[in-house]
Amino acid sequence: MRIFDPHIHMTSRTTDDYERMHAAGVRAVVEPAFWLGQPRTNVGSFLDYFDALLGWEPYRAAQYGIRHHCALALNPKEANDRRCAGVLAELPRYLLKDSVVAVGEVGYDSMTAEEEHAFETQLTLARENDLPVLVHTPHRDKAAGTRRTLDVVRASGTPPERVLVDHLNEVTVGLVADSGCWMGFSIYPDTKMDPERMVAVLRQYGTARMLVNSAADWGRSDPLKTRAVADAMLAAGFGADDVEQVLWRNPVAFYGQSGRLSLEAGAEAGPDYAGNTIKRG
Amino acid sequence: MSQAEHEWLAQAVRRVEADPRAIHLLFPQAERRGGPDARGALLRALRGDSAVISAVISDLYVRGDSGERLAILSALPDLDAGPEAVGLVEDALRTNDTRLVAAALGPYGSAWLDDHSFRQGVLKCVFMGIPLASVAGLERRFDAELARMLSDYAAELRAAGRPVPHDVMERI
Numbered sequence: 001m002r003i004f005d006p007h008i009h010m011t012s013r014t015t016d017d018y019e020r021m022h023a024a025g026v027r028a029v030v031e032p033a034f035w036l037g038q039p040r041t042n043v044g045s046f047l048d049y050f051d052a053l054l055g056w057e058p059y060r061a062a063q064y065g066i067r068h069h070c071a072l073a074l075n076p077k078e079a080n081d082r083r084c085a086g087v088l089a090e091l092p093r094y095l096l097k098d099s100v101v102a103v104g105e106v107g108y109d110s111m112t113a114e115e116e117h118a119f120e121t122q123l124t125l126a127r128e129n130d131l132p133v134l135v136h137t138p139h140r141d142k143a144a145g146t147r148r149t150l151d152v153v154r155a156s157g158t159p160p161e162r163v164l165v166d167h168l169n170e171v172t173v174g175l176v177a178d179s180g181c182w183m184g185f186s187i188y189p190d191t192k193m194d195p196e197r198m199v200a201v202l203r204q205y206g207t208a209r210m211l212v213n214s215a216a217d218w219g220r221s222d223p224l225k226t227r228a229v230a231d232a233m234l235a236a237g238f239g240a241d242d243v244e245q246v247l248w249r250n251p252v253a254f255y256g257q258s259g260r261l262s263l264e265a266g267a268e269a270g271p272d273y274a275g276n277t278i279k280r281g
Numbered sequence: 282m283s284q285a286e287h288e289w290l291a292q293a294v295r296r297v298e299a300d301p302r303a304i305h306l307l308f309p310q311a312e313r314r315g316g317p318d319a320r321g322a323l324l325r326a327l328r329g330d331s332a333v334i335s336a337v338i339s340d341l342y343v344r345g346d347s348g349e350r351l352a353i354l355s356a357l358p359d360l361d362a363g364p365e366a367v368g369l370v371e372d373a374l375r376t377n378d379t380r381l382v383a384a385a386l387g388p389y390g391s392a393w394l395d396d397h398s399f400r401q402g403v404l405k406c407v408f409m410g411i412p413l414a415s416v417a418g419l420e421r422r423f424d425a426e427l428a429r430m431l432s433d434y435a436a437e438l439r440a441a442g443r444p445v446p447h448d449v450m451e452r453i
Protein backbone atom coordinates (compact mmCIF):
# COMPACT_ATOMS: atom_id res chain seq x y z
CA MET A 1 0.00 0.00 0.00
CA ARG A 2 1.38 3.44 -0.90
CA ILE A 3 0.25 6.54 0.93
CA PHE A 4 0.58 10.25 0.16
CA ASP A 5 0.02 12.42 3.25
CA PRO A 6 -1.15 15.71 1.74
CA HIS A 7 -0.79 17.75 4.96
CA ILE A 8 1.83 17.05 7.64
CA HIS A 9 4.27 19.29 9.53
CA MET A 10 7.43 17.18 9.47
CA THR A 11 9.71 19.89 10.87
CA SER A 12 7.98 19.09 14.20
CA ARG A 13 8.61 15.35 13.94
CA THR A 14 11.57 13.06 14.57
CA THR A 15 13.42 10.66 12.29
CA ASP A 16 11.68 7.83 14.19
CA ASP A 17 8.44 9.14 12.69
CA TYR A 18 9.89 9.08 9.17
CA GLU A 19 10.99 5.49 9.75
CA ARG A 20 7.54 4.42 11.01
CA MET A 21 5.77 6.31 8.25
CA HIS A 22 7.83 4.55 5.60
CA ALA A 23 7.11 1.18 7.21
CA ALA A 24 3.37 2.04 7.14
CA GLY A 25 3.50 2.80 3.41
CA VAL A 26 3.97 6.58 3.31
CA ARG A 27 6.06 7.47 0.26
CA ALA A 28 5.21 11.15 -0.28
CA VAL A 29 4.17 14.13 1.85
CA VAL A 30 3.26 17.78 1.42
CA GLU A 31 4.25 20.05 4.29
CA PRO A 32 2.27 23.30 4.33
CA ALA A 33 3.74 26.33 6.07
CA PHE A 34 2.00 27.27 9.31
CA TRP A 35 2.81 28.69 12.75
CA LEU A 36 5.32 27.43 15.29
CA GLY A 37 3.02 26.98 18.27
CA GLN A 38 4.11 30.39 19.45
CA PRO A 39 4.13 33.64 17.49
CA ARG A 40 7.02 34.57 15.21
CA THR A 41 8.27 38.09 15.78
CA ASN A 42 9.74 39.01 12.39
CA VAL A 43 9.83 38.24 8.67
CA GLY A 44 13.28 36.64 8.87
CA SER A 45 11.88 33.91 11.07
CA PHE A 46 9.54 32.95 8.21
CA LEU A 47 12.33 33.01 5.65
CA ASP A 48 14.48 30.59 7.66
CA TYR A 49 11.41 28.37 8.00
CA PHE A 50 10.70 28.48 4.25
CA ASP A 51 14.36 27.70 3.55
CA ALA A 52 14.15 24.66 5.85
CA LEU A 53 11.01 23.46 4.05
CA LEU A 54 12.91 23.76 0.74
CA GLY A 55 16.25 22.37 1.91
CA TRP A 56 16.84 20.40 5.07
CA GLU A 57 13.39 18.80 5.40
CA PRO A 58 13.24 17.25 1.88
CA TYR A 59 16.79 16.02 2.43
CA ARG A 60 15.84 14.47 5.78
CA ALA A 61 12.71 12.83 4.29
CA ALA A 62 14.71 11.38 1.41
CA GLN A 63 16.98 9.52 3.86
CA TYR A 64 13.87 7.50 4.73
CA GLY A 65 12.59 6.99 1.18
CA ILE A 66 9.87 9.65 1.43
CA ARG A 67 9.42 12.39 -1.17
CA HIS A 68 8.82 15.79 0.44
CA HIS A 69 7.14 18.77 -1.21
CA CYS A 70 5.81 21.90 0.44
CA ALA A 71 3.13 24.58 0.27
CA LEU A 72 4.21 28.08 1.29
CA ALA A 73 2.17 30.96 2.65
CA LEU A 74 1.65 33.44 5.44
CA ASN A 75 -0.63 31.41 7.73
CA PRO A 76 -4.02 32.81 8.84
CA LYS A 77 -3.12 33.22 12.51
CA GLU A 78 0.05 35.25 11.90
CA ALA A 79 -1.61 37.28 9.15
CA ASN A 80 -2.97 39.28 12.11
CA ASP A 81 0.50 40.24 13.35
CA ARG A 82 1.80 43.43 11.76
CA ARG A 83 5.39 42.36 12.42
CA CYS A 84 4.92 39.49 9.95
CA ALA A 85 2.98 41.27 7.18
CA GLY A 86 6.18 41.68 5.11
CA VAL A 87 6.12 37.95 4.36
CA LEU A 88 3.59 38.62 1.59
CA ALA A 89 6.21 40.66 -0.29
CA GLU A 90 8.79 37.84 0.00
CA LEU A 91 6.46 35.04 -1.17
CA PRO A 92 6.64 35.60 -4.96
CA ARG A 93 10.31 34.60 -5.16
CA TYR A 94 9.67 31.53 -3.01
CA LEU A 95 6.68 30.39 -5.08
CA LEU A 96 9.04 29.83 -8.04
CA LYS A 97 10.89 26.99 -6.31
CA ASP A 98 10.75 23.45 -7.72
CA SER A 99 9.38 21.67 -4.65
CA VAL A 100 6.59 24.21 -3.98
CA VAL A 101 3.41 22.49 -5.18
CA ALA A 102 0.77 24.82 -3.68
CA VAL A 103 0.12 28.05 -1.82
CA GLY A 104 -0.90 27.20 1.75
CA GLU A 105 -2.09 27.13 4.45
CA VAL A 106 -4.19 30.19 3.79
CA GLY A 107 -7.71 31.04 4.98
CA TYR A 108 -9.33 32.12 8.21
CA ASP A 109 -8.47 31.64 11.86
CA SER A 110 -10.50 34.31 13.69
CA MET A 111 -12.12 35.77 10.55
CA THR A 112 -10.53 39.21 10.77
CA ALA A 113 -10.06 41.81 8.04
CA GLU A 114 -6.28 41.19 8.13
CA GLU A 115 -6.81 37.47 7.55
CA GLU A 116 -9.12 38.21 4.65
CA HIS A 117 -6.55 40.55 3.07
CA ALA A 118 -3.79 37.91 3.33
CA PHE A 119 -6.16 35.21 2.01
CA GLU A 120 -7.21 37.24 -1.05
CA THR A 121 -3.65 38.40 -1.77
CA GLN A 122 -2.38 34.83 -1.68
CA LEU A 123 -5.21 33.55 -3.91
CA THR A 124 -3.93 36.09 -6.45
CA LEU A 125 -0.32 34.91 -5.97
CA ALA A 126 -1.46 31.32 -6.56
CA ARG A 127 -3.09 32.24 -9.87
CA GLU A 128 -0.04 34.26 -10.95
CA ASN A 129 2.24 31.31 -10.22
CA ASP A 130 -0.13 28.67 -11.62
CA LEU A 131 -0.29 26.89 -8.25
CA PRO A 132 -3.23 25.20 -6.50
CA VAL A 133 -4.24 26.41 -3.02
CA LEU A 134 -4.53 24.62 0.32
CA VAL A 135 -7.14 26.39 2.45
CA HIS A 136 -7.34 25.92 6.21
CA THR A 137 -10.82 26.22 7.75
CA PRO A 138 -11.13 27.70 11.24
CA HIS A 139 -11.52 25.51 14.31
CA ARG A 140 -13.87 28.03 15.96
CA ASP A 141 -17.14 28.90 14.20
CA LYS A 142 -16.22 26.35 11.53
CA ALA A 143 -19.44 26.22 9.48
CA ALA A 144 -19.67 30.01 9.12
CA GLY A 145 -15.94 30.16 8.41
CA THR A 146 -16.22 27.49 5.72
CA ARG A 147 -19.12 29.31 4.01
CA ARG A 148 -17.17 32.57 4.01
CA THR A 149 -14.07 30.74 2.74
CA LEU A 150 -16.01 29.42 -0.24
CA ASP A 151 -17.43 32.91 -0.93
CA VAL A 152 -13.90 34.38 -1.03
CA VAL A 153 -12.66 31.59 -3.32
CA ARG A 154 -15.61 32.12 -5.67
CA ALA A 155 -15.18 35.90 -5.72
CA SER A 156 -11.47 35.54 -6.50
CA GLY A 157 -12.20 33.68 -9.71
CA THR A 158 -9.97 30.77 -8.68
CA PRO A 159 -11.35 27.60 -10.32
CA PRO A 160 -12.73 25.29 -7.58
CA GLU A 161 -10.69 22.33 -8.86
CA ARG A 162 -7.54 24.30 -7.94
CA VAL A 163 -8.62 24.58 -4.28
CA LEU A 164 -8.39 22.07 -1.43
CA VAL A 165 -10.51 23.04 1.59
CA ASP A 166 -9.09 21.32 4.65
CA HIS A 167 -10.00 20.26 8.21
CA LEU A 168 -13.58 19.41 7.20
CA ASN A 169 -16.04 17.39 9.27
CA GLU A 170 -19.59 16.03 9.02
CA VAL A 171 -21.02 19.54 9.31
CA THR A 172 -18.92 21.25 6.65
CA VAL A 173 -18.25 18.53 4.05
CA GLY A 174 -21.56 19.05 2.23
CA LEU A 175 -20.86 22.75 1.60
CA VAL A 176 -17.51 21.97 -0.01
CA ALA A 177 -18.83 18.95 -1.95
CA ASP A 178 -21.34 21.28 -3.65
CA SER A 179 -18.67 23.91 -4.42
CA GLY A 180 -16.51 21.67 -6.64
CA CYS A 181 -13.44 22.18 -4.44
CA TRP A 182 -11.37 19.24 -3.18
CA MET A 183 -12.21 18.08 0.36
CA GLY A 184 -9.52 17.52 3.02
CA PHE A 185 -9.92 15.77 6.37
CA SER A 186 -7.41 15.80 9.24
CA ILE A 187 -7.49 12.66 11.36
CA TYR A 188 -6.42 13.28 14.95
CA PRO A 189 -6.26 11.17 18.11
CA ASP A 190 -8.76 13.36 20.00
CA THR A 191 -10.02 16.30 17.97
CA LYS A 192 -10.97 16.92 14.32
CA MET A 193 -11.88 13.58 12.61
CA ASP A 194 -11.22 9.93 13.53
CA PRO A 195 -10.85 6.94 11.13
CA GLU A 196 -14.33 5.50 11.73
CA ARG A 197 -16.11 8.82 11.20
CA MET A 198 -13.95 9.34 8.09
CA VAL A 199 -15.13 6.02 6.68
CA ALA A 200 -18.75 7.07 7.30
CA VAL A 201 -18.15 10.34 5.40
CA LEU A 202 -16.60 8.41 2.49
CA ARG A 203 -19.65 6.08 2.44
CA GLN A 204 -21.99 9.05 2.23
CA TYR A 205 -20.06 11.33 -0.15
CA GLY A 206 -17.95 8.85 -2.16
CA THR A 207 -14.20 8.89 -2.81
CA ALA A 208 -13.92 11.53 -5.56
CA ARG A 209 -12.08 14.78 -4.62
CA MET A 210 -11.51 13.35 -1.09
CA LEU A 211 -8.12 13.70 0.67
CA VAL A 212 -7.15 12.37 4.08
CA ASN A 213 -4.22 13.71 6.09
CA SER A 214 -2.66 13.35 9.54
CA ALA A 215 -1.88 17.09 9.90
CA ALA A 216 0.66 15.82 12.46
CA ASP A 217 2.59 18.64 14.14
CA TRP A 218 4.02 19.55 17.55
CA GLY A 219 0.67 18.92 19.28
CA ARG A 220 -1.07 15.66 20.12
CA SER A 221 -1.24 14.05 16.69
CA ASP A 222 -0.19 10.87 14.90
CA PRO A 223 1.64 10.65 11.54
CA LEU A 224 0.26 7.13 11.00
CA LYS A 225 -3.41 8.23 10.92
CA THR A 226 -3.44 8.07 7.11
CA ARG A 227 -2.65 4.36 7.34
CA ALA A 228 -5.31 3.96 10.06
CA VAL A 229 -7.91 5.35 7.64
CA ALA A 230 -6.74 2.99 4.88
CA ASP A 231 -7.11 0.03 7.25
CA ALA A 232 -10.53 1.24 8.45
CA MET A 233 -11.69 1.61 4.82
CA LEU A 234 -10.65 -1.96 4.00
CA ALA A 235 -12.28 -3.28 7.18
CA ALA A 236 -15.50 -1.47 6.24
CA GLY A 237 -15.62 -3.13 2.83
CA PHE A 238 -13.97 -0.51 0.57
CA GLY A 239 -11.73 -2.06 -2.09
CA ALA A 240 -7.98 -1.61 -2.52
CA ASP A 241 -8.64 0.66 -5.50
CA ASP A 242 -10.79 3.01 -3.35
CA VAL A 243 -7.98 3.20 -0.79
CA GLU A 244 -5.43 3.90 -3.55
CA GLN A 245 -7.68 6.66 -4.89
CA VAL A 246 -8.15 8.49 -1.58
CA LEU A 247 -4.64 7.99 -0.19
CA TRP A 248 -2.56 8.28 -3.36
CA ARG A 249 -4.25 9.23 -6.63
CA ASN A 250 -6.35 12.11 -5.26
CA PRO A 251 -3.41 13.99 -3.65
CA VAL A 252 -1.28 13.28 -6.74
CA ALA A 253 -4.03 14.70 -8.97
CA PHE A 254 -4.57 17.77 -6.79
CA TYR A 255 -0.93 18.78 -6.23
CA GLY A 256 -0.01 17.52 -9.72
CA GLN A 257 -1.84 20.60 -11.05
CA SER A 258 1.30 22.53 -10.08
CA GLY A 259 3.28 20.63 -12.74
CA ARG A 260 6.06 20.34 -10.12
CA LEU A 261 5.23 17.07 -8.37
CA SER A 262 8.19 14.71 -8.71
CA LEU A 263 7.62 11.26 -7.28
CA GLU A 264 10.60 9.11 -8.29
CA ALA A 265 11.27 7.11 -5.14
CA GLY A 266 14.14 8.44 -3.08
CA ALA A 267 15.14 10.84 -5.85
CA GLU A 268 17.12 12.93 -3.41
CA ALA A 269 18.38 10.08 -1.27
CA GLY A 270 22.01 10.46 -0.40
CA PRO A 271 24.59 7.68 -0.69
CA ASP A 272 23.69 6.42 2.76
CA TYR A 273 19.95 6.22 2.26
CA ALA A 274 19.97 2.43 2.80
CA GLY A 275 21.69 2.94 6.15
CA ASN A 276 18.80 5.17 7.28
CA THR A 277 21.00 7.68 9.01
CA ILE A 278 21.02 11.42 9.13
CA LYS A 279 24.71 12.13 8.96
CA ARG A 280 26.11 14.56 11.45
CA GLY A 281 29.24 16.31 10.31
CA MET B 282 16.08 17.83 -23.91
CA SER B 283 12.67 18.48 -25.48
CA GLN B 284 12.07 21.14 -28.11
CA ALA B 285 10.11 23.26 -25.58
CA GLU B 286 12.98 23.04 -23.05
CA HIS B 287 15.50 23.91 -25.74
CA GLU B 288 13.55 27.02 -26.76
CA TRP B 289 12.94 28.12 -23.17
CA LEU B 290 16.64 27.82 -22.35
CA ALA B 291 17.83 29.57 -25.51
CA GLN B 292 15.59 32.53 -24.78
CA ALA B 293 16.55 32.58 -21.08
CA VAL B 294 20.27 32.58 -21.95
CA ARG B 295 19.76 35.54 -24.31
CA ARG B 296 17.94 37.46 -21.57
CA VAL B 297 20.72 36.84 -19.04
CA GLU B 298 23.42 37.79 -21.55
CA ALA B 299 21.59 41.08 -22.13
CA ASP B 300 20.97 41.80 -18.44
CA PRO B 301 22.50 39.76 -15.56
CA ARG B 302 19.60 40.77 -13.29
CA ALA B 303 17.19 38.72 -15.43
CA ILE B 304 18.69 35.58 -13.91
CA HIS B 305 16.89 36.04 -10.58
CA LEU B 306 13.47 35.15 -11.99
CA LEU B 307 14.75 32.49 -14.41
CA PHE B 308 17.20 30.55 -12.25
CA PRO B 309 14.73 28.95 -9.75
CA GLN B 310 12.52 27.51 -12.53
CA ALA B 311 15.32 26.72 -14.99
CA GLU B 312 15.65 22.96 -14.42
CA ARG B 313 11.95 22.20 -14.74
CA ARG B 314 11.48 24.42 -17.79
CA GLY B 315 14.87 24.30 -19.49
CA GLY B 316 16.01 20.76 -18.71
CA PRO B 317 19.07 19.37 -16.90
CA ASP B 318 22.03 21.79 -16.57
CA ALA B 319 19.83 24.73 -17.55
CA ARG B 320 21.03 26.44 -14.36
CA GLY B 321 24.66 25.94 -15.31
CA ALA B 322 23.95 27.41 -18.76
CA LEU B 323 22.35 30.52 -17.21
CA LEU B 324 25.31 31.03 -14.85
CA ARG B 325 27.77 30.74 -17.74
CA ALA B 326 25.73 33.36 -19.62
CA LEU B 327 26.46 36.01 -16.97
CA ARG B 328 28.54 38.87 -18.42
CA GLY B 329 30.55 41.50 -16.57
CA ASP B 330 33.59 41.72 -14.32
CA SER B 331 34.19 39.25 -11.50
CA ALA B 332 32.77 41.62 -8.86
CA VAL B 333 29.42 41.85 -10.70
CA ILE B 334 29.29 38.12 -11.34
CA SER B 335 30.17 37.14 -7.79
CA ALA B 336 27.54 39.58 -6.40
CA VAL B 337 24.83 38.04 -8.60
CA ILE B 338 25.91 34.51 -7.73
CA SER B 339 26.00 35.30 -4.03
CA ASP B 340 22.46 36.70 -4.19
CA LEU B 341 21.22 33.64 -6.07
CA TYR B 342 22.88 31.34 -3.56
CA VAL B 343 21.50 33.07 -0.48
CA ARG B 344 17.99 33.02 -1.96
CA GLY B 345 18.34 29.53 -3.46
CA ASP B 346 16.92 26.15 -2.46
CA SER B 347 19.22 23.11 -2.23
CA GLY B 348 19.02 22.40 -5.97
CA GLU B 349 19.95 25.98 -6.86
CA ARG B 350 22.83 26.01 -4.38
CA LEU B 351 24.11 22.72 -5.73
CA ALA B 352 24.01 24.08 -9.28
CA ILE B 353 25.99 27.16 -8.22
CA LEU B 354 28.66 25.19 -6.33
CA SER B 355 29.06 22.83 -9.28
CA ALA B 356 29.36 25.69 -11.77
CA LEU B 357 31.87 27.79 -9.76
CA PRO B 358 35.00 26.39 -11.49
CA ASP B 359 33.60 27.49 -14.88
CA LEU B 360 32.71 31.03 -13.79
CA ASP B 361 34.87 34.09 -13.57
CA ALA B 362 34.01 34.56 -9.90
CA GLY B 363 37.49 34.93 -8.41
CA PRO B 364 38.05 34.28 -4.71
CA GLU B 365 34.96 36.34 -3.70
CA ALA B 366 32.69 33.27 -3.88
CA VAL B 367 34.62 31.32 -1.25
CA GLY B 368 32.06 32.46 1.36
CA LEU B 369 29.43 30.36 -0.44
CA VAL B 370 31.67 27.29 -0.22
CA GLU B 371 32.17 27.94 3.50
CA ASP B 372 28.38 28.22 3.92
CA ALA B 373 27.86 24.89 2.16
CA LEU B 374 30.45 23.27 4.44
CA ARG B 375 28.37 24.35 7.46
CA THR B 376 25.29 22.44 6.21
CA ASN B 377 24.29 18.88 7.00
CA ASP B 378 23.56 17.99 3.37
CA THR B 379 26.07 15.55 1.85
CA ARG B 380 25.37 16.83 -1.68
CA LEU B 381 26.28 20.41 -0.72
CA VAL B 382 29.32 19.43 1.32
CA ALA B 383 30.67 17.22 -1.48
CA ALA B 384 30.08 19.99 -4.04
CA ALA B 385 31.81 22.52 -1.77
CA LEU B 386 35.00 20.47 -1.95
CA GLY B 387 35.06 20.51 -5.75
CA PRO B 388 37.77 22.25 -7.80
CA TYR B 389 36.72 25.77 -6.73
CA GLY B 390 36.77 25.01 -2.99
CA SER B 391 40.03 23.16 -3.36
CA ALA B 392 41.53 26.19 -5.10
CA TRP B 393 40.39 28.91 -2.69
CA LEU B 394 39.61 27.52 0.79
CA ASP B 395 42.26 28.36 3.39
CA ASP B 396 44.18 25.45 4.93
CA HIS B 397 42.12 25.32 8.12
CA SER B 398 38.74 25.31 6.34
CA PHE B 399 39.93 22.79 3.77
CA ARG B 400 41.14 20.37 6.46
CA GLN B 401 37.89 20.76 8.43
CA GLY B 402 35.95 20.11 5.21
CA VAL B 403 37.89 16.92 4.51
CA LEU B 404 37.32 15.66 8.06
CA LYS B 405 33.63 16.50 7.73
CA CYS B 406 33.49 14.34 4.59
CA VAL B 407 34.80 11.42 6.63
CA PHE B 408 32.12 12.04 9.28
CA MET B 409 29.35 12.20 6.66
CA GLY B 410 30.48 9.15 4.70
CA ILE B 411 31.46 11.16 1.60
CA PRO B 412 34.26 9.26 -0.19
CA LEU B 413 37.56 11.18 0.00
CA ALA B 414 38.14 10.29 -3.66
CA SER B 415 35.48 12.93 -4.45
CA VAL B 416 37.51 15.75 -2.84
CA ALA B 417 39.18 17.76 -5.62
CA GLY B 418 42.92 18.27 -5.30
CA LEU B 419 43.22 16.30 -2.07
CA GLU B 420 46.69 14.95 -2.91
CA ARG B 421 47.92 18.46 -3.71
CA ARG B 422 46.56 19.99 -0.48
CA PHE B 423 47.23 17.07 1.86
CA ASP B 424 49.61 18.15 4.62
CA ALA B 425 51.01 16.95 7.96
CA GLU B 426 48.26 18.68 9.97
CA LEU B 427 45.48 16.97 7.99
CA ALA B 428 47.28 13.64 8.41
CA ARG B 429 47.39 14.24 12.19
CA MET B 430 43.67 15.11 12.29
CA LEU B 431 42.75 11.95 10.39
CA SER B 432 45.05 9.84 12.62
CA ASP B 433 43.46 11.28 15.76
CA TYR B 434 40.01 10.54 14.37
CA ALA B 435 41.07 6.97 13.55
CA ALA B 436 42.26 6.62 17.17
CA GLU B 437 38.84 7.79 18.40
CA LEU B 438 37.11 5.24 16.21
CA ARG B 439 39.38 2.42 17.37
CA ALA B 440 38.79 3.39 21.02
CA ALA B 441 35.04 3.16 20.39
CA GLY B 442 35.41 -0.21 18.70
CA ARG B 443 34.26 1.18 15.36
CA PRO B 444 35.83 0.44 11.97
CA VAL B 445 38.17 3.02 10.42
CA PRO B 446 37.04 3.83 6.85
CA HIS B 447 39.32 2.39 4.20
CA ASP B 448 39.99 5.75 2.54
CA VAL B 449 41.18 7.16 5.90
CA MET B 450 43.42 4.15 6.59
CA GLU B 451 45.26 4.53 3.31
CA ARG B 452 46.10 8.18 4.07
CA ILE B 453 47.51 7.84 7.61
